[in-house]
Amino acid sequence: MTDQFDRASDIEQAQRSAAIAAARKPVPRATPAPSGNCPWCDDPAPVGSTFCGAECAKDWQDNYAPRQRAAQITGQQIRN
Numbered sequence: 762m763t764d765q766f767d768r769a770s771d772i773e774q775a776q777r778s779a780a781i782a783a784a785r786k787p788v789p790r791a792t793p794a795p796s797g798n799c800p801w802c803d804d805p806a807p808v809g810s811t812f813c814g815a816e817c818a819k820d821w822q823d824n825y826a827p828r829q830r831a832a833q834i835t836g837q838q839i840r841n
């Protein structure tokens with residue numbers, strides 16, 4: 762009976778270690794491609810830039826970072 766408990770404990774520890782490792786992996790920031798308009802405020806963005814300015818870029822990242830982190834942990838994809 763003790764062997765079953767030891768095996769169950771080993772499996773639980775392995776699953777816990779895998780979950781912690783997945784949560785600690787850095788989250789890639791999926792920034793939208795430049796389209797000519799800021800994806801945050803829809804104002805015109807400079808040529809070659811995704812956002813119209815640093816404030817919009819920071820606001821967008823602050824808004825999407827938690828969603829990206831949650832998606833990484835659960836193994837899902839998010840839409841921008």
